[in-house]
Amino acid sequence: MLILDMVRKHRPVSRAEIAKLIRMSPTSVGRIVNDLIEIGLVKETDQFSSGVGRKATMLDIDVQQILSVGVEVDRSVIQVGLVDLDGRVVAEQHHVIERTAGQPGIIAEKIAGMIIGLADTQGIAASKFIGVGIGIPGIMDTITGNVVFSAQMGWTNEPFAKMVEAIINLPVVLDNDLKVKALGESSIDAMSNKEITALISIGSGVGSALVMDGKIYRGANNIAGEIGHSTIDPNGKLCECGKRGCLQTYITDLAMLQEANQIKPVSSVNELFALMRAGEAWAHNIIDRACTYIAVTINNVVCTYNPDTIILTGDFIENHPEVFETVRSKSKAFIWEPFIGTFELIRSKHGEKSVMVGAAKLVLQQRLDRGLRHK
Amino acid sequence: MLILDMVRKHRPVSRAEIAKLIRMSPTSVGRIVNDLIEIGLVKETDQFSSGVGRKATMLDIDVQQILSVGVEVDRSVIQVGLVDLDGRVVAEQHHVIERTAGQPGIIAEKIAGMIIGLADTQGIAASKFIGVGIGIPGIMDTITGNVVFSAQMGWTNEPFAKMVEAIINLPVVLDNDLKVKALGESSIDAMSNKEITALISIGSGVGSALVMDGKIYRGANNIAGEIGHSTIDPNGKLCECGKRGCLQTYITDLAMLQEANQIKPVSSVNELFALMRAGEAWAHNIIDRACTYIAVTINNVVCTYNPDTIILTGDFIENHPEVFETVRSKSKAFIWEPFIGTFELIRSKHGEKSVMVGAAKLVLQQRLDRGLRHK
Numbered sequence: 001m002l003i004l005d006m007v008r009k010h011r012p013v014s015r016a017e018i019a020k021l022i023r024m025s026p027t028s029v030g031r032i033v034n035d036l037i038e039i040g041l042v043k044e045t046d047q048f049s050s051g052v053g054r055k056a057t058m059l060d061i062d063v064q065q066i067l068s069v070g071v072e073v074d075r076s077v078i079q080v081g082l083v084d085l086d087g088r089v090v091a092e093q094h095h096v097i098e099r100t101a102g103q104p105g106i107i108a109e110k111i112a113g114m115i116i117g118l119a120d121t122q123g124i125a126a127s128k129f130i131g132v133g134i135g136i137p138g139i140m141d142t143i144t145g146n147v148v149f150s151a152q153m154g155w156t157n158e159p160f161a162k163m164v165e166a167i168i169n170l171p172v173v174l175d176n177d178l179k180v181k182a183l184g185e186s187s188i189d190a191m192s193n194k195e196i197t198a199l200i201s202i203g204s205g206v207g208s209a210l211v212m213d214g215k216i217y218r219g220a221n222n223i224a225g226e227i228g229h230s231t232i233d234p235n236g237k238l239c240e241c242g243k244r245g246c247l248q249t250y251i252t253d254l255a256m257l258q259e260a261n262q263i264k265p266v267s268s269v270n271e272l273f274a275l276m277r278a279g280e281a282w283a284h285n286i287i288d289r290a291c292t293y294i295a296v297t298i299n300n301v302v303c304t305y306n307p308d309t310i311i312l313t314g315d316f317i318e319n320h321p322e323v324f325e326t327v328r329s330k331s332k333a334f335i336w337e338p339f340i341g342t343f344e345l346i347r348s349k350h351g352e353k354s355v356m357v358g359a360a361k362l363v364l365q366q367r368l369d370r371g372l373r374h375k
Numbered sequence: 376m377l378i379l380d381m382v383r384k385h386r387p388v389s390r391a392e393i394a395k396l397i398r399m400s401p402t403s404v405g406r407i408v409n410d411l412i413e414i415g416l417v418k419e420t421d422q423f424s425s426g427v428g429r430k431a432t433m434l435d436i437d438v439q440q441i442l443s444v445g446v447e448v449d450r451s452v453i454q455v456g457l458v459d460l461d462g463r464v465v466a467e468q469h470h471v472i473e474r475t476a477g478q479p480g481i482i483a484e485k486i487a488g489m490i491i492g493l494a495d496t497q498g499i500a501a502s503k504f505i506g507v508g509i510g511i512p513g514i515m516d517t518i519t520g521n522v523v524f525s526a527q528m529g530w531t532n533e534p535f536a537k538m539v540e541a542i543i544n545l546p547v548v549l550d551n552d553l554k555v556k557a558l559g560e561s562s563i564d565a566m567s568n569k570e571i572t573a574l575i576s577i578g579s580g581v582g583s584a585l586v587m588d589g590k591i592y593r594g595a596n597n598i599a600g601e602i603g604h605s606t607i608d609p610n611g612k613l614c615e616c617g618k619r620g621c622l623q624t625y626i627t628d629l630a631m632l633q634e635a636n637q638i639k640p641v642s643s644v645n646e647l648f649a650l651m652r653a654g655e656a657w658a659h660n661i662i663d664r665a666c667t668y669i670a671v672t673i674n675n676v677v678c679t680y681n682p683d684t685i686i687l688t689g690d691f692i693e694n695h696p697e698v699f700e701t702v703r704s705k706s707k708a709f710i711w712e713p714f715i716g717t718f719e720l721i722r723s724k725h726g727e728k729s730v731m732v733g734a735a736k737l738v739l740q741q742r743l744d745r746g747l748r749h750k
Contacts, residue, residue, distance in 0.1 A: 233607075339598065
């Protein structure tokens with residue numbers, strides 16, 4: 001990844017120059033460059049280096065000619081994007097799915113069809129795609145490509161990556177949506193990735209993800225960051241998981257709507273916000289408490305991960321502009337003094353595209369790391 | 376570290392055999408081996424490999440002849456140990472310090488004196504020491520070797536590593552005590568370090584540390600894992616840090632004794648346990664609630680880090696044998712289903728020696744990583 005980034009940034013560039021830039025031995029650089037040439041990511045040019053000493057062949061890369069496919073699958077929508085090596089979405093397509101049509105086989109076929117459709121429309125040969133990355137809510141096994149469990153999709157132990165691979169004949173990797181989202185939000189440049197980015201998402205669920213030095217932190221079973229079921233109060237409200245006082249019983253859409261409906265029928269968080277803006281004190285109480293617990297969550301993520309950046313995202317944040325500043329302001333009361341000034345609290349940069357961008361980046365990383373060319 | 380471990384395990388071994396074992400290029404292995412020979416960690420033998428092809432010089436290592444110094448500094452005691460490459464403490468000395476004698480200069484001189492004393496007693500030449508690692512409670516800057524802040528020692532911005540270095544003329548590194556303890560508890564063998572070990576310590580304070588693939592996880596400012604100030608209840612009891620409802624207001628010695636003294640004068644946690652064993656229901660209530668919050672803490676560490684091993688340690692755990700089983704049993708009510716069976720909850724293996732062992736391991740890692748031989 002590092003060498004690919006060096007070629008991308010300094011092209012045209014010689015093997016020796018790369019070795020100097022990243023302080024790696026010329027032998028190792030040569031070996032990796034040969035691998036990159038073999039899978040078609042890097043090519044030798046007719047140019048030669050102009051410096052002192054033996055003339056060296058320059059390496060180049062055609063950023064737009066090599067594409068990763070990034071896919072987001074959610075309960076209600078499939079998004080497919082063709083993403084270049086600079087992390088730009090060059091073409092994309094969205095498809096609203098019926099909740100009743102959530103079977104993995106149907107979704108896999110739809111994704112494959114969308115990829116082929118996009119390639120046709122854009123006039124891009126399938127040989128230019130290096131692979132497909134997919135972000136899905138739930139617990140994913142990145143080694144087997146299985147969806148272990150996804151409450152949102154209603155899937156358990158589905159070999160989803162293999163289903164898509166069987167149709168499209170490209171390497172397919174999948175991962176948890178928030179993990180790839182954090183990867184998409186972190187810088188595309190491996191050299192500037194000496195950073196620790198935590199992402200916190202609040203919406204229909206609560207979750208977090210951590211990217212360090214440009215890589216997703218997975219933990220032992222790829223379920224690190226599932227803070228929705230961290231315990232706030234051992235005597236608290238019963239969570240749908242059967243435990244008491246989980247964080248998600250305080251700040252998800254469902255938690256807020258359950259409380260609201262004790263007062264009067266409210267069918268959406270948007271409606272709750274409208275009531276708050278209309279001056280309803282009880283609506284303000286519900287939203288205000290959620291904001292307090294989001295601020296608490298920021299402190300707790302800071303205490304455990306000590307990130308330099310926290311991205312606050314999810315529908316609750318994105319759809320209601322006042323929330324971000326309220327939470328930022330509240331968080332000041334909860335941050336322990338040694339952590340003050342150690343991190344930047346920001347919003348999503350890529351917005352709705354970040355899962356696609358991250359999934360595309362993931363498949364690129366995996367092909368480089370695992371040598372998927374030998375598949 | 377990996378190559379050093381390979382020599383240690385397979386000695387005598389040739390460069391080519393190492394390259395094959397760890398799948399690294401012979402050139403890279405050769406370069407690192409030369410560095411290891413230069414700093415005296417590895418030596419060439421008179422033996423030659425017996426396999427087919429060109430004869431290769433075999434490499435060996437004298438595990439007992441190369442020692443790291445591991446030091447633990449706490450409010451009331453200094454422990455110095457000479458640790459071999461297998462992680463065994465071959466000699467050690469403890470020194471109880473007066474709280475009034477806590478100035479860093481005096482402690483630095485004491486440490487240097489203890490190291491020289493141990494070397495003399497054991498008849499070990501100072502040239503065999505590769506460096507000194509020190510574990511201290513508080514926030515440490517591992518780059519500069521400064522103690523940023525240590526409430527326990529009463530120190531702020533003390534260039535403590537440099538103070539010790541100036542006296543002893545050996546490379547000195549320091550780090551937070553729990554971070555090096557976690558390193559000491561994790562396996563000494565880099566090849567078996569494909570593991571994620573979280574350590575939780577409960578006593579006068581609450582903290583955690585994470586070691587993955589044999590390396591301490593530090594976060595952006597080396598303060599990852601400071602869970603004592605994570606927020607449990609935004610409306611909770613005021614913490615000494617000025618915030619409300621921090622985890623440490625529920626489970627530290629001080630928190631328990633403050634509660635106990637509302638009923639009757641109790642001067643130590645040992646006394647509180649004695650009262651509980653004598654059948655005092657209120658003493659049971661206090662200890663039971665602390666155990667509940669330790670169980671909650673285990674769940675919260677699991678949700679964020681997804682470790683495969685959790686080491687539960689600290690005076691509260693070590694001094695009261697019933698606590699470990701109580702907490703283990705209580706934790707079952709708080710672990711989210713997907714995490715069940717993903718980790719092993721264990722006690723400290725090295726006990727009081729683990730900070731020394733970890734600190735010794737840290738200085739070895741740092742010398743290999745940062746090339747401290749060029750100092």
